[in-house]
Amino acid sequence: MSMPDGSLVSAVLREYGEATRGLLFQYLPAAEPHRYLYDLVADYPRRGGRTFRPSLCIATARAFGAPMELALRTAVSIEMIHNAMLIHDDIEDESEQRRGKPTMHVAQGVPIAINVGDVLSLLAMRPLLDNRGFLGPDISLRILEETERMARESAEGQAFELGWRRDNVSNVGEADYLLMVLKKTCWLATIHPSRMGALIGSRGTIDLDRCIRFGFFLGAAFQIQDDLLNLDGDPKAYGKELNGDIHEGKRTLMLIHLLENATGPERDRVFAMLRQARNSRSHEEVMWIRERMDFYGSIDYARQVAHGLAGAAQYEFEQLYGILPESRDKRFLASLPVWVIERN
Protein backbone atom coordinates (compact mmCIF):
# COMPACT_ATOMS: atom_id res chain seq x y z
CA MET A 1 0.00 0.00 0.00
CA SER A 2 1.43 3.37 -0.94
CA MET A 3 1.92 6.11 1.63
CA PRO A 4 -0.16 9.30 1.52
CA ASP A 5 1.76 12.12 -0.17
CA GLY A 6 2.47 14.05 3.02
CA SER A 7 3.77 10.98 4.86
CA LEU A 8 5.93 10.00 1.92
CA VAL A 9 7.47 13.47 1.72
CA SER A 10 8.12 13.50 5.47
CA ALA A 11 9.66 10.00 5.39
CA VAL A 12 11.95 10.81 2.45
CA LEU A 13 13.00 14.15 3.94
CA ARG A 14 13.82 12.42 7.21
CA GLU A 15 15.78 9.60 5.57
CA TYR A 16 17.81 11.76 3.19
CA GLY A 17 18.16 14.48 5.80
CA GLU A 18 19.77 12.06 8.25
CA ALA A 19 22.15 10.77 5.61
CA THR A 20 23.07 14.33 4.60
CA ARG A 21 23.65 15.52 8.16
CA GLY A 22 25.61 12.38 9.03
CA LEU A 23 28.14 13.16 6.35
CA LEU A 24 27.96 16.96 6.67
CA PHE A 25 29.33 16.95 10.20
CA GLN A 26 32.30 14.91 9.03
CA TYR A 27 33.25 17.86 6.82
CA LEU A 28 33.28 20.33 9.71
CA PRO A 29 36.77 20.51 11.25
CA ALA A 30 37.17 19.74 14.94
CA ALA A 31 40.01 22.20 15.34
CA GLU A 32 40.94 25.52 16.83
CA PRO A 33 39.54 28.11 17.00
CA HIS A 34 36.56 26.20 18.36
CA ARG A 35 34.86 29.00 20.20
CA TYR A 36 35.06 31.69 17.55
CA LEU A 37 34.74 29.59 14.42
CA TYR A 38 34.28 25.84 14.16
CA ASP A 39 31.70 25.39 16.93
CA LEU A 40 29.73 28.20 15.31
CA VAL A 41 30.07 26.73 11.83
CA ALA A 42 28.13 23.70 13.11
CA ASP A 43 25.49 25.82 14.85
CA TYR A 44 22.91 26.36 12.08
CA PRO A 45 23.17 22.78 10.71
CA ARG A 46 22.68 21.46 14.27
CA ARG A 47 19.49 23.44 14.64
CA GLY A 48 17.78 21.12 12.19
CA GLY A 49 15.69 22.28 9.25
CA ARG A 50 13.83 20.22 6.71
CA THR A 51 16.88 19.42 4.51
CA PHE A 52 14.57 19.95 1.56
CA ARG A 53 17.34 20.97 -0.83
CA PRO A 54 19.70 18.01 -0.35
CA SER A 55 16.73 15.62 -0.36
CA LEU A 56 15.58 17.00 -3.70
CA CYS A 57 19.06 16.44 -5.12
CA ILE A 58 19.30 12.86 -3.82
CA ALA A 59 15.75 11.93 -4.83
CA THR A 60 16.26 13.27 -8.37
CA ALA A 61 19.49 11.31 -8.77
CA ARG A 62 17.83 8.17 -7.43
CA ALA A 63 14.78 8.62 -9.64
CA PHE A 64 17.19 8.30 -12.57
CA GLY A 65 18.65 5.12 -11.06
CA ALA A 66 21.78 6.40 -9.33
CA PRO A 67 22.68 5.17 -5.85
CA MET A 68 22.35 7.68 -3.02
CA GLU A 69 26.07 7.57 -2.34
CA LEU A 70 26.80 9.29 -5.65
CA ALA A 71 24.63 12.30 -4.85
CA LEU A 72 25.42 12.54 -1.16
CA ARG A 73 28.47 14.81 -1.33
CA THR A 74 26.74 17.24 -3.65
CA ALA A 75 23.73 17.20 -1.31
CA VAL A 76 26.00 17.94 1.64
CA SER A 77 27.55 20.84 -0.22
CA ILE A 78 24.12 22.25 -1.07
CA GLU A 79 23.07 22.09 2.59
CA MET A 80 26.29 23.77 3.72
CA ILE A 81 25.93 26.58 1.17
CA HIS A 82 22.30 27.02 2.21
CA ASN A 83 23.30 27.42 5.85
CA ALA A 84 26.14 29.79 4.96
CA MET A 85 23.74 31.95 2.97
CA LEU A 86 21.25 31.93 5.85
CA ILE A 87 23.88 33.40 8.16
CA HIS A 88 24.59 36.22 5.73
CA ASP A 89 20.90 36.71 4.86
CA ASP A 90 20.05 37.08 8.54
CA ILE A 91 22.60 39.87 8.83
CA GLU A 92 21.37 41.59 5.67
CA ASP A 93 17.75 41.26 6.73
CA GLU A 94 18.49 42.11 10.37
CA SER A 95 16.55 39.00 11.34
CA GLU A 96 16.38 38.08 14.99
CA GLN A 97 15.42 34.42 15.00
CA ARG A 98 16.37 31.39 12.96
CA ARG A 99 14.96 27.92 13.61
CA GLY A 100 13.64 28.98 16.98
CA LYS A 101 16.86 30.50 18.34
CA PRO A 102 18.63 33.88 18.08
CA THR A 103 20.31 34.37 14.72
CA MET A 104 24.09 33.99 14.49
CA HIS A 105 24.84 37.72 14.41
CA VAL A 106 22.47 38.43 17.30
CA ALA A 107 24.20 35.79 19.42
CA GLN A 108 27.81 36.29 18.27
CA GLY A 109 27.99 39.76 16.73
CA VAL A 110 28.09 40.71 13.06
CA PRO A 111 31.87 40.39 12.39
CA ILE A 112 32.10 36.85 13.70
CA ALA A 113 28.86 35.85 11.95
CA ILE A 114 30.19 37.10 8.60
CA ASN A 115 33.37 35.09 9.09
CA VAL A 116 31.44 31.95 10.01
CA GLY A 117 29.29 32.29 6.89
CA ASP A 118 32.38 32.77 4.73
CA VAL A 119 34.08 29.68 6.12
CA LEU A 120 30.99 27.51 5.84
CA SER A 121 30.61 28.36 2.16
CA LEU A 122 34.30 27.56 1.60
CA LEU A 123 34.00 24.27 3.47
CA ALA A 124 31.17 23.40 1.09
CA MET A 125 33.73 23.10 -1.71
CA ARG A 126 35.47 20.10 -0.12
CA PRO A 127 32.67 17.56 -0.70
CA LEU A 128 32.46 18.78 -4.30
CA LEU A 129 36.18 18.14 -4.73
CA ASP A 130 35.72 14.71 -3.15
CA ASN A 131 33.15 13.95 -5.83
CA ARG A 132 36.07 13.11 -8.14
CA GLY A 133 36.52 9.71 -6.51
CA PHE A 134 32.88 8.82 -7.09
CA LEU A 135 31.75 10.63 -10.21
CA GLY A 136 34.96 11.11 -12.15
CA PRO A 137 36.58 14.40 -13.14
CA ASP A 138 34.17 15.52 -15.88
CA ILE A 139 30.92 15.39 -13.92
CA SER A 140 32.67 16.68 -10.79
CA LEU A 141 33.91 19.71 -12.70
CA ARG A 142 30.46 20.33 -14.13
CA ILE A 143 29.01 20.28 -10.62
CA LEU A 144 31.56 22.90 -9.57
CA GLU A 145 30.62 25.03 -12.59
CA GLU A 146 26.95 24.65 -11.75
CA THR A 147 27.58 25.59 -8.13
CA GLU A 148 29.32 28.75 -9.23
CA ARG A 149 26.35 29.63 -11.41
CA MET A 150 23.86 28.92 -8.61
CA ALA A 151 25.80 31.15 -6.22
CA ARG A 152 25.86 33.95 -8.80
CA GLU A 153 22.13 33.69 -9.55
CA SER A 154 21.33 33.70 -5.82
CA ALA A 155 23.49 36.75 -5.20
CA GLU A 156 21.82 38.60 -8.09
CA GLY A 157 18.39 37.85 -6.63
CA GLN A 158 19.46 38.99 -3.21
CA ALA A 159 20.87 42.17 -4.78
CA PHE A 160 17.45 42.96 -6.26
CA GLU A 161 15.74 42.59 -2.92
CA LEU A 162 18.34 44.51 -0.91
CA GLY A 163 18.45 47.30 -3.48
CA TRP A 164 14.67 47.69 -3.57
CA ARG A 165 14.62 47.97 0.20
CA ARG A 166 17.55 50.37 0.46
CA ASP A 167 16.12 52.71 -2.18
CA ASN A 168 12.51 52.15 -1.05
CA VAL A 169 11.59 51.36 -4.66
CA SER A 170 7.91 51.94 -5.19
CA ASN A 171 7.23 50.34 -8.57
CA VAL A 172 8.10 46.71 -7.90
CA GLY A 173 5.53 44.63 -9.76
CA GLU A 174 4.57 40.98 -9.74
CA ALA A 175 6.91 40.11 -12.60
CA ASP A 176 9.82 41.85 -10.81
CA TYR A 177 9.01 39.87 -7.70
CA LEU A 178 8.91 36.57 -9.59
CA LEU A 179 12.24 37.28 -11.30
CA MET A 180 13.76 38.10 -7.93
CA VAL A 181 12.37 34.86 -6.47
CA LEU A 182 13.61 32.88 -9.46
CA LYS A 183 17.13 34.02 -8.73
CA LYS A 184 17.19 34.45 -4.98
CA THR A 185 15.17 31.43 -3.92
CA CYS A 186 14.58 29.00 -6.75
CA TRP A 187 18.16 28.53 -7.89
CA LEU A 188 19.42 27.27 -4.54
CA ALA A 189 16.19 25.74 -3.25
CA THR A 190 14.93 23.82 -6.26
CA ILE A 191 16.62 24.45 -9.62
CA HIS A 192 20.18 23.65 -8.59
CA PRO A 193 19.31 20.52 -6.54
CA SER A 194 17.18 19.24 -9.44
CA ARG A 195 19.88 19.94 -12.00
CA MET A 196 22.57 18.29 -9.88
CA GLY A 197 20.42 15.24 -9.24
CA ALA A 198 19.63 14.94 -12.94
CA LEU A 199 23.29 15.47 -13.89
CA ILE A 200 24.48 12.76 -11.49
CA GLY A 201 21.59 10.41 -12.18
CA SER A 202 21.83 10.60 -15.95
CA ARG A 203 25.63 10.77 -15.95
CA GLY A 204 25.46 14.05 -17.84
CA THR A 205 23.31 12.82 -20.71
CA ILE A 206 20.34 15.17 -20.36
CA ASP A 207 19.88 18.87 -20.98
CA LEU A 208 19.83 20.39 -17.51
CA ASP A 209 17.89 23.44 -18.63
CA ARG A 210 14.81 21.28 -18.66
CA CYS A 211 14.95 21.38 -14.86
CA ILE A 212 14.67 25.17 -14.74
CA ARG A 213 10.94 25.42 -15.37
CA PHE A 214 9.97 22.75 -12.84
CA GLY A 215 12.35 24.24 -10.30
CA PHE A 216 11.06 27.75 -10.89
CA PHE A 217 7.37 26.96 -10.37
CA LEU A 218 8.08 24.70 -7.42
CA GLY A 219 10.45 27.20 -5.82
CA ALA A 220 8.17 30.19 -6.40
CA ALA A 221 5.24 28.37 -4.77
CA PHE A 222 7.63 27.43 -1.93
CA GLN A 223 8.72 31.04 -1.43
CA ILE A 224 5.21 32.47 -1.45
CA GLN A 225 4.12 29.83 1.08
CA ASP A 226 7.16 30.76 3.18
CA ASP A 227 6.14 34.42 3.03
CA LEU A 228 2.58 33.47 4.02
CA LEU A 229 3.84 31.47 6.99
CA ASN A 230 5.73 34.57 8.07
CA LEU A 231 2.34 36.24 8.49
CA ASP A 232 0.09 33.37 9.47
CA GLY A 233 2.27 30.49 10.60
CA ASP A 234 2.55 28.75 13.93
CA PRO A 235 5.40 30.72 15.60
CA LYS A 236 6.82 27.59 17.24
CA ALA A 237 6.88 25.53 14.06
CA TYR A 238 7.94 28.45 11.85
CA GLY A 239 11.02 29.31 13.91
CA LYS A 240 11.21 32.98 12.91
CA GLU A 241 9.47 36.08 14.21
CA LEU A 242 5.95 36.47 12.80
CA ASN A 243 5.41 39.52 10.57
CA GLY A 244 9.19 39.80 10.37
CA ASP A 245 9.03 40.32 6.60
CA ILE A 246 6.85 43.41 7.05
CA HIS A 247 9.18 44.66 9.74
CA GLU A 248 12.16 44.12 7.43
CA GLY A 249 10.39 45.84 4.53
CA LYS A 250 10.62 42.79 2.26
CA ARG A 251 8.88 43.11 -1.08
CA THR A 252 6.58 40.11 -0.85
CA LEU A 253 3.68 39.32 -3.14
CA MET A 254 1.31 40.38 -0.37
CA LEU A 255 2.99 43.77 0.00
CA ILE A 256 3.01 44.30 -3.77
CA HIS A 257 -0.70 43.43 -3.94
CA LEU A 258 -1.44 45.78 -1.06
CA LEU A 259 0.42 48.65 -2.71
CA GLU A 260 -1.44 48.04 -5.97
CA ASN A 261 -4.83 48.18 -4.24
CA ALA A 262 -4.37 50.69 -1.44
CA THR A 263 -5.54 54.29 -1.59
CA GLY A 264 -3.04 57.09 -2.17
CA PRO A 265 -2.77 58.07 1.52
CA GLU A 266 -2.40 54.44 2.51
CA ARG A 267 0.42 53.93 0.02
CA ASP A 268 2.14 57.03 1.36
CA ARG A 269 1.85 55.66 4.88
CA VAL A 270 3.33 52.30 3.85
CA PHE A 271 6.27 53.96 2.09
CA ALA A 272 6.83 56.31 5.00
CA MET A 273 7.23 53.31 7.26
CA LEU A 274 9.47 51.49 4.80
CA ARG A 275 11.72 54.57 4.57
CA GLN A 276 12.52 54.31 8.26
CA ALA A 277 15.38 52.26 9.62
CA ARG A 278 14.30 48.81 10.71
CA ASN A 279 14.57 49.49 14.42
CA SER A 280 12.51 52.68 14.00
CA ARG A 281 9.54 50.82 12.54
CA SER A 282 6.93 50.51 15.24
CA HIS A 283 4.95 47.40 16.04
CA GLU A 284 1.75 49.42 15.52
CA GLU A 285 2.74 50.34 11.97
CA VAL A 286 3.64 46.73 11.19
CA MET A 287 0.29 45.54 12.51
CA TRP A 288 -1.52 48.26 10.53
CA ILE A 289 0.08 47.00 7.30
CA ARG A 290 -0.84 43.46 8.30
CA GLU A 291 -4.45 44.53 8.82
CA ARG A 292 -4.55 46.31 5.45
CA MET A 293 -3.30 43.11 3.81
CA ASP A 294 -6.29 41.32 5.27
CA PHE A 295 -8.62 44.13 4.25
CA TYR A 296 -7.55 44.10 0.61
CA GLY A 297 -7.36 40.29 0.38
CA SER A 298 -3.62 40.34 -0.26
CA ILE A 299 -3.03 37.16 1.70
CA ASP A 300 -5.74 35.19 -0.08
CA TYR A 301 -4.45 36.56 -3.35
CA ALA A 302 -0.92 35.34 -2.68
CA ARG A 303 -2.23 31.95 -1.54
CA GLN A 304 -4.14 31.58 -4.80
CA VAL A 305 -1.10 32.50 -6.88
CA ALA A 306 0.92 29.90 -4.96
CA HIS A 307 -1.73 27.31 -5.80
CA GLY A 308 -1.55 28.21 -9.48
CA LEU A 309 2.24 27.99 -9.49
CA ALA A 310 2.07 24.60 -7.78
CA GLY A 311 -0.27 23.45 -10.55
CA ALA A 312 2.21 24.63 -13.17
CA ALA A 313 4.96 22.77 -11.28
CA GLN A 314 2.90 19.58 -11.49
CA TYR A 315 2.53 20.06 -15.22
CA GLU A 316 6.22 20.71 -15.71
CA PHE A 317 7.03 17.68 -13.54
CA GLU A 318 5.21 15.43 -15.97
CA GLN A 319 7.01 17.03 -18.88
CA LEU A 320 10.36 16.48 -17.20
CA TYR A 321 10.12 13.21 -15.32
CA GLY A 322 6.99 11.58 -16.75
CA ILE A 323 8.88 8.89 -18.63
CA LEU A 324 11.11 7.83 -15.75
CA PRO A 325 10.17 4.46 -14.25
CA GLU A 326 7.90 4.47 -11.22
CA SER A 327 9.79 4.61 -7.95
CA ARG A 328 9.47 5.96 -4.42
CA ASP A 329 11.74 8.85 -5.36
CA LYS A 330 9.65 9.75 -8.39
CA ARG A 331 6.52 9.73 -6.22
CA PHE A 332 8.32 11.96 -3.74
CA LEU A 333 9.18 14.46 -6.48
CA ALA A 334 5.61 14.34 -7.81
CA SER A 335 4.26 15.09 -4.32
CA LEU A 336 6.36 18.20 -3.78
CA PRO A 337 4.16 20.79 -5.57
CA VAL A 338 1.25 20.06 -3.24
CA TRP A 339 3.50 19.65 -0.21
CA VAL A 340 5.13 23.07 -0.61
CA ILE A 341 1.78 24.85 -0.41
CA GLU A 342 0.40 22.65 2.38
CA ARG A 343 3.36 22.75 4.76
CA ASN A 344 3.25 24.78 7.90
Next chain:
Amino acid sequence: MIPSSPRMKRTPPERSGPIRNPMASRSQGHVESGLPCDPISAAGATVCGVLESGVRTAYAVIDEYMWRGQNAARATYNDFYKRGPMNEDRPNFGAYNNPWSGGYNNPGNPISMMLEQWIMAMRMWSQAVSSVMPGGFPQPGMYPAAFNEPAMPSVTIKVSCASSVEVELNLYPGLDQARLVCEELRAEDFSGARFSEPVSLVREGGVVRATVKVGGAQPKGRYRALVRRETDRSVVGELVVTVL
Protein backbone atom coordinates in the same frame (compact mmCIF):
# COMPACT_ATOMS: atom_id res chain seq x y z
CA MET B 1 -56.83 22.07 -32.25
CA ILE B 2 -54.92 20.22 -29.73
CA PRO B 3 -54.75 22.07 -26.48
CA SER B 4 -51.24 22.91 -25.65
CA SER B 5 -49.79 21.33 -22.62
CA PRO B 6 -47.28 23.04 -20.44
CA ARG B 7 -43.87 22.61 -22.03
CA MET B 8 -41.59 20.16 -20.42
CA LYS B 9 -38.38 21.77 -19.42
CA ARG B 10 -35.20 20.07 -18.51
CA THR B 11 -33.19 21.64 -15.81
CA PRO B 12 -29.88 22.68 -17.35
CA PRO B 13 -27.05 20.64 -15.93
CA GLU B 14 -24.86 22.43 -13.51
CA ARG B 15 -21.89 23.64 -15.45
CA SER B 16 -18.42 22.92 -14.37
CA GLY B 17 -15.42 24.84 -15.48
CA PRO B 18 -11.92 23.60 -16.04
CA ILE B 19 -10.08 22.80 -12.87
CA ARG B 20 -7.25 25.27 -12.66
CA ASN B 21 -5.95 24.48 -9.27
CA PRO B 22 -3.79 21.57 -8.15
CA MET B 23 -5.79 21.24 -4.95
CA ALA B 24 -9.13 21.07 -6.72
CA SER B 25 -8.97 17.39 -7.62
CA ARG B 26 -8.15 16.61 -3.99
CA SER B 27 -10.86 18.72 -2.46
CA GLN B 28 -13.91 18.48 -4.75
CA GLY B 29 -13.56 21.85 -6.37
CA HIS B 30 -12.52 23.76 -3.31
CA VAL B 31 -9.05 24.91 -2.62
CA GLU B 32 -7.58 24.17 0.76
CA SER B 33 -7.88 27.76 1.86
CA GLY B 34 -11.62 27.30 1.72
CA LEU B 35 -12.07 29.57 -1.28
CA PRO B 36 -14.26 28.14 -4.02
CA CYS B 37 -12.75 27.62 -7.46
CA ASP B 38 -16.02 27.65 -9.34
CA PRO B 39 -15.92 29.88 -12.42
CA ILE B 40 -19.70 30.41 -12.26
CA SER B 41 -19.70 32.22 -8.98
CA ALA B 42 -18.27 35.69 -8.73
CA ALA B 43 -15.86 34.70 -6.01
CA GLY B 44 -14.83 31.62 -7.95
CA ALA B 45 -14.22 33.68 -11.07
CA THR B 46 -11.95 35.90 -9.05
CA VAL B 47 -10.00 32.94 -7.73
CA CYS B 48 -9.56 31.42 -11.18
CA GLY B 49 -8.67 34.82 -12.62
CA VAL B 50 -5.96 35.20 -10.03
CA LEU B 51 -4.64 31.72 -10.81
CA GLU B 52 -4.53 32.47 -14.53
CA SER B 53 -3.02 35.89 -14.09
CA GLY B 54 -0.35 34.71 -11.65
CA VAL B 55 0.68 31.71 -13.72
CA ARG B 56 0.63 33.72 -16.96
CA THR B 57 2.97 36.26 -15.42
CA ALA B 58 5.20 33.47 -14.13
CA TYR B 59 5.40 31.83 -17.57
CA ALA B 60 6.26 35.18 -19.12
CA VAL B 61 9.03 35.69 -16.55
CA ILE B 62 10.57 32.24 -17.03
CA ASP B 63 10.28 32.41 -20.84
CA GLU B 64 12.05 35.75 -20.96
CA TYR B 65 14.68 34.50 -18.49
CA MET B 66 15.40 31.47 -20.68
CA TRP B 67 15.48 33.61 -23.79
CA ARG B 68 17.94 36.05 -22.28
CA GLY B 69 20.06 33.20 -20.98
CA GLN B 70 20.23 31.58 -24.37
CA ASN B 71 21.31 34.85 -25.96
CA ALA B 72 23.97 35.29 -23.28
CA ALA B 73 25.09 31.71 -23.82
CA ARG B 74 25.51 32.30 -27.54
CA ALA B 75 27.77 35.23 -26.77
CA THR B 76 29.97 33.22 -24.43
CA TYR B 77 29.68 29.79 -26.02
CA ASN B 78 32.45 27.49 -24.97
CA ASP B 79 33.26 25.48 -28.05
CA PHE B 80 35.59 23.04 -26.33
CA TYR B 81 33.03 21.61 -23.95
CA LYS B 82 30.14 21.97 -26.41
CA ARG B 83 27.98 23.42 -23.71
CA GLY B 84 27.13 26.94 -22.88
CA PRO B 85 25.54 27.82 -19.59
CA MET B 86 22.13 27.35 -21.11
CA ASN B 87 22.93 24.18 -23.05
CA GLU B 88 21.28 25.45 -26.20
CA ASP B 89 24.20 24.45 -28.36
CA ARG B 90 24.07 20.79 -27.47
CA PRO B 91 23.62 18.68 -30.57
CA ASN B 92 20.13 17.58 -29.61
CA PHE B 93 18.82 21.02 -28.71
CA GLY B 94 15.55 21.83 -30.42
CA ALA B 95 14.61 18.25 -31.23
CA TYR B 96 10.87 17.85 -31.35
CA ASN B 97 10.98 14.11 -30.86
CA ASN B 98 11.12 13.91 -27.13
CA PRO B 99 11.17 10.41 -25.68
CA TRP B 100 10.53 11.87 -22.25
CA SER B 101 7.27 13.41 -23.25
CA GLY B 102 3.90 11.74 -22.95
CA GLY B 103 3.57 12.11 -19.24
CA TYR B 104 0.68 14.51 -19.52
CA ASN B 105 -1.03 12.17 -21.95
CA ASN B 106 -1.01 9.53 -19.29
CA PRO B 107 -4.67 8.77 -18.46
CA GLY B 108 -3.55 7.91 -14.97
CA ASN B 109 -2.76 11.53 -14.27
CA PRO B 110 -5.96 13.57 -14.45
CA ILE B 111 -4.40 16.68 -12.96
CA SER B 112 -1.87 16.99 -15.72
CA MET B 113 -4.53 16.33 -18.36
CA MET B 114 -6.71 19.09 -17.01
CA LEU B 115 -3.86 21.50 -16.71
CA GLU B 116 -2.41 20.70 -20.10
CA GLN B 117 -4.57 22.85 -22.33
CA TRP B 118 -4.61 25.72 -19.93
CA ILE B 119 -0.86 25.79 -19.46
CA MET B 120 -0.15 25.29 -23.15
CA ALA B 121 -2.33 28.34 -23.73
CA MET B 122 -0.18 30.21 -21.20
CA ARG B 123 2.92 29.24 -23.09
CA MET B 124 1.44 30.24 -26.44
CA TRP B 125 0.39 33.53 -24.98
CA SER B 126 3.80 34.32 -23.58
CA GLN B 127 5.51 33.23 -26.79
CA ALA B 128 3.15 35.36 -28.86
CA VAL B 129 3.97 38.37 -26.75
CA SER B 130 7.64 37.57 -26.89
CA SER B 131 7.60 37.28 -30.68
CA VAL B 132 7.58 41.05 -30.90
CA MET B 133 10.71 41.25 -28.76
CA PRO B 134 13.87 42.44 -30.46
CA GLY B 135 15.69 39.37 -31.69
CA GLY B 136 12.60 37.19 -31.64
CA PHE B 137 11.82 34.30 -29.39
CA PRO B 138 13.59 30.95 -29.18
CA GLN B 139 11.71 28.35 -31.14
CA PRO B 140 9.75 25.80 -29.14
CA GLY B 141 11.31 22.48 -28.49
CA MET B 142 13.84 22.91 -25.75
CA TYR B 143 13.34 19.25 -25.06
CA PRO B 144 16.18 17.30 -26.54
CA ALA B 145 16.13 13.61 -27.06
CA ALA B 146 18.20 11.90 -24.44
CA PHE B 147 18.43 9.12 -21.94
CA ASN B 148 18.10 6.29 -24.37
CA GLU B 149 19.81 3.62 -22.31
CA PRO B 150 20.25 -0.08 -22.98
CA ALA B 151 18.40 -2.55 -20.80
CA MET B 152 19.50 -3.36 -17.26
CA PRO B 153 21.22 -6.68 -16.60
CA SER B 154 19.32 -9.28 -14.62
CA VAL B 155 20.36 -9.75 -11.01
CA THR B 156 20.23 -12.79 -8.75
CA ILE B 157 21.11 -12.46 -5.07
CA LYS B 158 22.12 -15.34 -2.78
CA VAL B 159 22.05 -14.56 0.94
CA SER B 160 23.26 -16.78 3.77
CA CYS B 161 22.45 -15.41 7.17
CA ALA B 162 21.42 -16.18 10.72
CA SER B 163 19.00 -13.24 11.00
CA SER B 164 16.44 -11.58 8.75
CA VAL B 165 17.86 -9.28 6.11
CA GLU B 166 16.73 -7.27 3.12
CA VAL B 167 19.10 -6.90 0.20
CA GLU B 168 18.78 -4.31 -2.55
CA LEU B 169 21.14 -4.07 -5.51
CA ASN B 170 20.75 -0.90 -7.57
CA LEU B 171 22.74 -0.72 -10.80
CA TYR B 172 23.04 2.25 -13.09
CA PRO B 173 21.07 2.08 -16.32
CA GLY B 174 23.13 1.15 -19.31
CA LEU B 175 25.62 -1.06 -17.53
CA ASP B 176 27.90 -2.80 -19.99
CA GLN B 177 29.36 -6.29 -19.74
CA ALA B 178 32.24 -5.24 -17.49
CA ARG B 179 33.25 -7.19 -14.38
CA LEU B 180 32.02 -5.67 -11.14
CA VAL B 181 33.41 -5.41 -7.63
CA CYS B 182 31.61 -4.45 -4.46
CA GLU B 183 33.22 -2.31 -1.78
CA GLU B 184 33.01 -3.12 1.91
CA LEU B 185 29.51 -2.80 3.38
CA ARG B 186 29.47 0.00 5.97
CA ALA B 187 26.74 1.18 8.31
CA GLU B 188 24.71 4.04 6.86
CA ASP B 189 24.62 5.84 10.21
CA PHE B 190 28.42 6.34 10.13
CA SER B 191 28.76 4.36 13.37
CA GLY B 192 31.72 2.50 11.92
CA ALA B 193 30.02 -0.92 11.84
CA ARG B 194 31.10 -3.07 8.86
CA PHE B 195 30.48 -6.46 7.32
CA SER B 196 33.17 -8.99 8.07
CA GLU B 197 32.51 -11.07 4.96
CA PRO B 198 33.15 -9.50 1.53
CA VAL B 199 30.34 -9.45 -1.01
CA SER B 200 30.95 -11.39 -4.17
CA LEU B 201 29.63 -10.12 -7.51
CA VAL B 202 29.96 -12.43 -10.47
CA ARG B 203 28.97 -11.45 -13.98
CA GLU B 204 27.67 -14.36 -16.05
CA GLY B 205 26.54 -13.08 -19.40
CA GLY B 206 23.63 -10.77 -18.84
CA VAL B 207 23.18 -11.83 -15.21
CA VAL B 208 24.87 -10.41 -12.13
CA ARG B 209 25.05 -12.91 -9.25
CA ALA B 210 25.57 -11.38 -5.81
CA THR B 211 26.46 -13.42 -2.74
CA VAL B 212 26.05 -11.82 0.68
CA LYS B 213 26.97 -13.56 3.94
CA VAL B 214 25.62 -12.08 7.15
CA GLY B 215 27.14 -13.26 10.42
CA GLY B 216 24.96 -13.87 13.44
CA ALA B 217 26.71 -11.10 15.41
CA GLN B 218 26.20 -8.46 12.72
CA PRO B 219 24.63 -5.35 14.36
CA LYS B 220 21.18 -4.34 13.11
CA GLY B 221 20.92 -1.45 10.70
CA ARG B 222 21.29 -0.41 7.06
CA TYR B 223 24.62 -0.98 5.34
CA ARG B 224 25.69 0.45 2.02
CA ALA B 225 28.48 -0.31 -0.42
CA LEU B 226 29.34 1.09 -3.80
CA VAL B 227 29.53 -1.21 -6.79
CA ARG B 228 32.36 -0.34 -9.16
CA ARG B 229 33.51 -1.43 -12.60
CA GLU B 230 36.67 -3.47 -12.01
CA THR B 231 38.67 -1.96 -14.86
CA ASP B 232 38.42 1.77 -14.23
CA ARG B 233 36.90 1.72 -10.71
CA SER B 234 34.02 3.94 -11.83
CA VAL B 235 30.85 3.70 -9.76
CA VAL B 236 28.05 1.75 -11.45
CA GLY B 237 25.70 0.99 -8.60
CA GLU B 238 25.02 0.47 -4.93
CA LEU B 239 24.30 -2.50 -2.65
CA VAL B 240 22.10 -1.91 0.38
CA VAL B 241 21.72 -4.58 3.08
CA THR B 242 19.35 -4.06 5.98
CA VAL B 243 19.86 -6.35 8.97
CA LEU B 244 16.53 -6.54 10.76
